[in-house]
Amino acid sequence: EAGVVQSPRYKIIEKKQPVAFWCNPISGHNTLYWYRQNLGQGPELLIRYENEEAVDDSQLPKDRFSAERLKGVDSTLKIQPAELGDSAVYLCASSLEGLAGQETQYFGPGTRLLVL
C-alpha cells in the first residue's frame, strides 16, 4: 500500500514569491492534515480536513496561506507571498478517524521550504 505522497520534496524560492505543496493521502483516509515543523520543534497543525471540509484552520495564517481539498482526496497548500519566516518543513498526514477521536496519523516525507 502506498503511503502519503508529497511533492515537491524540496523547494527554494525568493521572498514574496508564491509556492504550492501537494499531498496525496493514503487511499480511503478521510482526514488530512497539514503541519508546519520548524527546526528543532514538533509539528504544528495548520489545517485539518475531514473529507472536503476544513474542520480546523485556526492556526492557518489566512492572509497568506490557503489550502484546498476539493474532491476530498488530494490537497494543495499554498503560500502567497512567501516570507523568510515561512522556511520550514511542511508535513502532510492522513488518518482514518475512529469513534474515539483522532487515530493514528500517517505522515508523508514532507516538503522542505527555504525562502531566501
Place this chain on the structure above:
Amino acid sequence: SQQGEEDPQALSIQEGENATMNCSYKTSINNLQWYRQNSGRGLVHLILIRSNEREKHSGRLRVTLDTSKKSSSLLITASRAADTASYFCATDVRNRDDKIIFGKGTRLHILP
C-alpha cells in the same frame, strides 16, 4: 501553545542501554501517541495508548500513562543505533475540536 512537553530535550546513551523519555500534558485527553522522526524524514507512528489504559507494549517499546499526573513515559529497551531519532508525544485533546497536539520532542542519540 503546545500541550505536550517531552523531557529530556536530548538524551545520549550507549547502545544496549534502556532509554526513557517522558511527556507531560495539561488538559484531559482521549489518547496519547508516540511518534519517531528520523532526520529529514516524516514522523512514524509508534504506539497509541488510550486514556483508560495504563500500560502498553510493542516489541522493545513500553508506554505508560498516568492520567492523574497527566504524564506518559516511553521506554525503549536494549537500544540500537537505529533508534537514534527524535521522539514526539502527541495528545488528542478532549474538547469540541478533538485537536491533536505534538510536543517539541526528545532527541535521542545512541552511542556505538
